[in-house]
Amino acid sequence: MNFDAVLIAGPTASGKSALALALAQELGGVVINADSMQVYREAPILTAAPDARARACVPHLLYGHVSALDAYSAGRYGADAATALAQAQAMGRLPIFVGGTGLYFTALTEGLSAMPAVAPAVRHAARALVDRIGPQALHARLAERDPVTAAQLRPTDPQRVARAWEVLEATGTPLAQWQRLKGRPVLAGLKLARFVLEVPRQTLRQRIAERFAAMADSGGLEEAVALLGLDPDLPAARLLGLRPLQALAAGQMSRQDALTRAITDTRRFAKRQMTWFRHRMSDYNWINGVESNIITIISDISA
Numbered sequence: 614m615n616f617d618a619v620l621i622a623g624p625t626a627s628g629k630s631a632l633a634l635a636l637a638q639e640l641g642g643v644v645i646n647a648d649s650m651q652v653y654r655e656a657p658i659l660t661a662a663p664d665a666r667a668r669a670c671v672p673h674l675l676y677g678h679v680s681a682l683d684a685y686s687a688g689r690y691g692a693d694a695a696t697a698l699a700q701a702q703a704m705g706r707l708p709i710f711v712g713g714t715g716l717y718f719t720a721l722t723e724g725l726s727a728m729p730a731v732a733p734a735v736r737h738a739a740r741a742l743v744d745r746i747g748p749q750a751l752h753a754r755l756a757e758r759d760p761v762t763a764a765q766l767r768p769t770d771p772q773r774v775a776r777a778w779e780v781l782e783a784t785g786t787p788l789a790q791w792q793r794l795k796g797r798p799v800l801a802g803l804k805l806a807r808f809v810l811e812v813p814r815q816t817l818r819q820r821i822a823e824r825f826a827a828m829a830d831s832g833g834l835e836e837a838v839a840l841l842g843l844d845p846d847l848p849a850a851r852l853l854g855l856r857p858l859q860a861l862a863a864g865q866m867s868r869q870d871a872l873t874r875a876i877t878d879t880r881r882f883a884k885r886q887m888t889w890f891r892h893r894m895s896d897y898n899w900i901n902g903v904e905s906n907i908i909t910i911i912s913d914i915s916a
Contacts, residue, residue, distance in 0.1 A: 632907055645709065690720060715889035752774045809899050810902035
C-alpha cells in the first residue's frame with residue numbers, strides 16, 4: 614500500500630460502516646469513528662454505531678467514549694483522533710476513519726481553528742437570547758457587528774447563530790476571524806486514500822426509512838426515553854429522532870407520526886451532509902456506495 618490511512622465519508626445510512634469493516638478485515642485495519650453522534654455511549658442504536666459483532670472482528674476506536682451529558686466538540690475530537698491514530702500505528706494496523714461529520718474530516722485533513730474558551734455564563738446568555746428573540750432576529754444583530762460571519766450562516770440556524778454571537782460577546786473578535794487561524798491537521802504528512810460514498814437518492818431514502826423503523830423497535834425508543842431531560846444546548850440533544858421518539862413515549866405523538874417526523878428529519882440531514890461533501894470534499898474519490906467495490910479501488914490506488 615502506498616498510503617498511511619483511509620478516510621471514508623458518506624451520508625447517514627449509506628453503508629459506510631459496513632464498508633469500513635470489510636476493508637479493515639481485508640487490510641488489517643482499525644476502524645476509527647468520524648461521526649459526531651456515535652461518540653456518545655448512551656445511544657448506540659439510534660446512532661447506528663457498530664455492534665458487538667463488528668467490534669469483535671476488528672478494533673473500533675472512538676465509539677461510545679463520551680457521555681451525552683458532555684459538551685463534546687470538534688476540537689476535542691481532533692485530540693482524540695490523534696490518540697486513536699497513534700494507537701492504530703502502535704498496533705501496526707491501517708487506520709480507517711469513517712463517518713458523516715464533515716467538520717471531523719476537516720480536523721483530520723486541514724486542521725481546525727484554535728477556538729477560544731467561552732464562559733458558561735456567556736454561552737447561556739446567548740442561548741437565552743436566541744430563545745427569546747429567535748434566531749433570525751439575533752442573526753440581524755450579528756450582521757450589524759460581524760457581517761462576515763453572519764453572511765456564512767443560515768438565519769434560521771439557532772445553534773450556529775448563537776455560537777457566533779457568544780464568541781463575539783466573549784472575545785470581541787468575529788468567529789470568522791478565529792476560524793482563519795488553522796491548527797495542525799491530525800493526519801498531517803500522511804499519504805491518504807480519501808473517499809465519499811454517494812448513494813442514489815431513492816435508495817438512500819428507502820434505507821433511512823427502513824433503518825429508523827428497525828431502530829425504534831430494537832431499543833431506540835428506550836434510548837430516547839433514557840435521555841429525557843437532556844439539556845437542549847448539549848450537542849447530543851441534536852441526535853436524530855430523539856425528540857419524536859420522546860414525544861411518542863409521552864403519548865404526544867402516534868407511532869406513525871413519530872417515525873414520519875424522524876425519517877423526514879434524517880433525510881433532510883443526509884441532504885445537508887451531501888451539500889457539505891460536495892462543497893468541501895470535492896477532491897475526494899467519489900464512489901457509488903451501492904455498486905462500487907472499495908477494496909478493488911484501494912488495490913488500484915496501491916498499484
